[in-house]
Structures are given as structure tokens and as C-alpha cells.
Amino acid sequence: MxxxxxxxxxxxxxxxxxxxxxxxxxxxxxxxxxxxxxxxxxxxxxxxxxxxxxxxxxxxxxxxxxxxxxxGTKIYRFAVKWGSATATDDAEGAVIATSDVRPEQAALEAILPQFTGTIMQLPPIYSALKIDGERAYDLARAGEVVELAEREIRVDSIALVSHSSEQSVLEVSCGKGTYVRSLARDIAEQLGTRGHVSMLHRAAVGPxxxxxxxxxxxxxxxxxxxxxxxxxxxxxALHGVPELRLDPSQAAAVRHGNAVLLTGAGAPVSVDDCWASFAGVVLATGYVQFGQFQPRRVFN
Incomplete structure (x- = not known):
């Protein structure tokens, strides 16, 4: 059986x-x-x-x-191995270029400000981005030429944790869509050498x-x-998003996907993004318009 x-x-x-x-x-x-x-x-x-x-x-x-x-904001700690670039920009791929140049700590720290703020970044060809419905990494593994466009990303901060002639460890705080592998590749090239990610740890995602x-x-x-x-x-998951605490009758309406009028002296008139709760439980995410909470997504 x-x-x-x-x-x-x-x-x-x-x-x-x-x-x-x-x-x-x-x-x-x-x-x-x-x-x-x-x-x-x-x-x-x-x-x-x-x-x-x-x-x-x-x-x-x-x-x-x-x-x-x-x-949400992401924090990564990663190591850059100096002297070799790989097809995948990490330790998994084959080495495609080498350099004898090993950057000095002062030179590395001096260029890091260039990689903060809103910058343009070329994603790795071995990535999950789609090209005409196909994943870039599937096309790359099939031997096809993969052409990706640069994208705008946000890097809040990047700091050097440790440095040696062979490898440096950095920590970066960044926004959605940032590829740390590309960051390591570009930093190495800016220093006149080659490099790839040899260790990557994500220390935070949103809350x-x-x-x-x-x-x-x-x-x-x-x-x-x-x-x-x-x-x-x-x-x-909704930490930092405005919360609206509803009474029992309002909660019953929202559970059915209906808009509710917010009452009370502190009731908002307009909010682009917020969530409604009852007794600490998420009822819905949505927005406030003309003093009414309009649910976008109702939670059962």
C-alpha cells in the first residue's frame, strides 16, 4: 500500500x-x-x-x-577575488580574463564613492532577466550571444570591510535590481584589473x-x-507602511473587498500606499482617496 x-x-x-x-x-x-x-x-x-x-x-x-x-533595501557582504574575471562574474564560471594588477587599499577606497547613489549597471549575462521570454542564463548556457541593456540602480552605501592583495571584502546597502556580481566586476575594471565575486552573503532584505x-x-x-x-x-513584511486600524464593521466590509469611510479626528484623507488591520491581523493593502480606504489586495 x-x-x-x-x-x-x-x-x-x-x-x-x-x-x-x-x-x-x-x-x-x-x-x-x-x-x-x-x-x-x-x-x-x-x-x-x-x-x-x-x-x-x-x-x-x-x-x-x-x-x-x-x-525593500538589501544589505550584502561580498568578497572580490582580484586578478580574474569569469563568465558568470562569480566563482561558478570559467575564467575568461586575467590581470596581474592587485589594487592597493587606498585606491579601492578612493573609487567606492563612484559606485554609490543612482548609477547605471550592466547585469551579468548569467542572470534571471528575460529576453523575448527566455531567461538570460538559459540563452548563455546554450551558447547564444546575450545582449542586456544597462539599468538604473540605487546604491545607498558601500564600505570596505577587509583588504588583501588577493581578495577584498565589502558591504553594500542597495535597492531592488542591484547585481553584486556586476558591482564587483565594475569595481575591478575601474581599478585597472579583473575580479569576480568569491563569496556572497545577504545580511538583510527589507525588514x-x-x-x-x-x-x-x-x-x-x-x-x-x-x-x-x-x-x-x-x-x-509591511514594516514602515502606514497602518489603518479598523473597527469591526469596517473590517467586515474590507474582508469582502469593499471600500470604507475612515472616521475620527486623525483619519487620513489621502494615502498612496497603506494597509488595514483588525486586532493586529492584516486585512488588506490599498490606498486612501477622499477619506475612504480602497483595498487593492485582500488577505483571507
Missing amino acids: SAPKRVKRAISGWVVLNKPYDMTSTQAVGKVRWLFGAAKAGHAGTLDPLATGILPIALGEATKAVPYVQD FSDADAVTIDELEAALAEERDGFIRPVAE
Whole structure:
């Protein structure tokens, strides 16, 4: 006889995973979904297989708040190995160019301000960006010529953590769409040498950081009845977004997707982006227009 089919659970919340090395983001989501028996799961921002660090995994209704996390600021700690460029701009790819130049610490620190603010960046050809419906990395692996356009990105800060003749470690705080592999490549070229990312760790995504993270090993070691203690509330993804606390009648209307008039002395007249709650639970994300909360996305 075959084993009984596992019943999927309608659970909602965030598992802030410290993704291990050499695991894809899709594999990580699948593992976490299986461990929790969740009916639905997704992630807020892909991490390369060779990268470690914060991969926020959304269970159930939390998947509706994924864009808020994806759009949040990210912090990466990464190492640049000097003297060689690779096809993938990280340690996975074949070496395609070399240089004997090893930058001095002072020279590296002097050019870092050039890579802050709003800058243009050429993404790696081995990336998940789509070209005519195909992933760039699939085209590159098939031997096709991949041409990507430069994109505008935001780098809030970049600082040197440690330096040696062979490798330097940096920490960057940046916005959505920034490729650290491209950053390492461009910094090396600006210094008249070649370089690629040899280590990459994501220390924060939006409201989630290393301090919040749990490992696969910790989840596997926990008893099934204890594992739910690692799930963080759906509302944590909405940190920094204005909250509207509704009364029972307003909450009932919003649960059905209806707009509600906000009352009281402090009620806002216009808000571009906000979320409504009742008893601390997320009801919907939306906006306020003419004193009414208009739901865009309703949470069950």
C-alpha cells in the first residue's frame, strides 16, 4: 500500500531562512514548504545558489505581501577575488580574463564613492532577466550571444570591510535590481584589473535580517509541533507602511473587498500606499482617496 497523502496546511506567515550554500532559492522554498506542510509558498527575492543569507519565504497569505519585501533595501557582504574575471562574474564560471594588477587599499577606497547613489549597471549575462521570454542564463548556457541593456540602480552605501592583495571584502546597502556580481566586476575594471565575486552573503532584505534568520538544520531538528514557532506574522513584511486600524464593521466590509469611510479626528484623507488591520491581523493593502480606504489586495 502507498503511504497516505500528506494533508497541506493553510498556514500563513514568514520563515526568514538563512539559505545555505549550493542550494537554489526554488529548492529552499520547496524544502521549507515540505517541512511546514504548507499549501502555498513563495520567496521574496532570488539568491544565487552559491550565495548564502536571508531568503524570506512567504507561506500562505504572506505571498500577497512579497512585493513589499522585494522592494525593500538589501544589505550584502561580498568578497572580490582580484586578478580574474569569469563568465558568470562569480566563482561558478570559467575564467575568461586575467590581470596581474592587485589594487592597493587606498585606491579601492578612493573609487567606492563612484559606485554609490543612482548609477547605471550592466547585469551579468548569467542572470534571471528575460529576453523575448527566455531567461538570460538559459540563452548563455546554450551558447547564444546575450545582449542586456544597462539599468538604473540605487546604491545607498558601500564600505570596505577587509583588504588583501588577493581578495577584498565589502558591504553594500542597495535597492531592488542591484547585481553584486556586476558591482564587483565594475569595481575591478575601474581599478585597472579583473575580479569576480568569491563569496556572497545577504545580511538583510527589507525588514528581515540575519538576527531573524533560521537555518534548514534548525528547522529539521525542531519537533513538528515546535516548528510553527519559527513563523513570523504576515504583518512584519509591511514594516514602515502606514497602518489603518479598523473597527469591526469596517473590517467586515474590507474582508469582502469593499471600500470604507475612515472616521475620527486623525483619519487620513489621502494615502498612496497603506494597509488595514483588525486586532493586529492584516486585512488588506490599498490606498486612501477622499477619506475612504480602497483595498487593492485582500488577505483571507
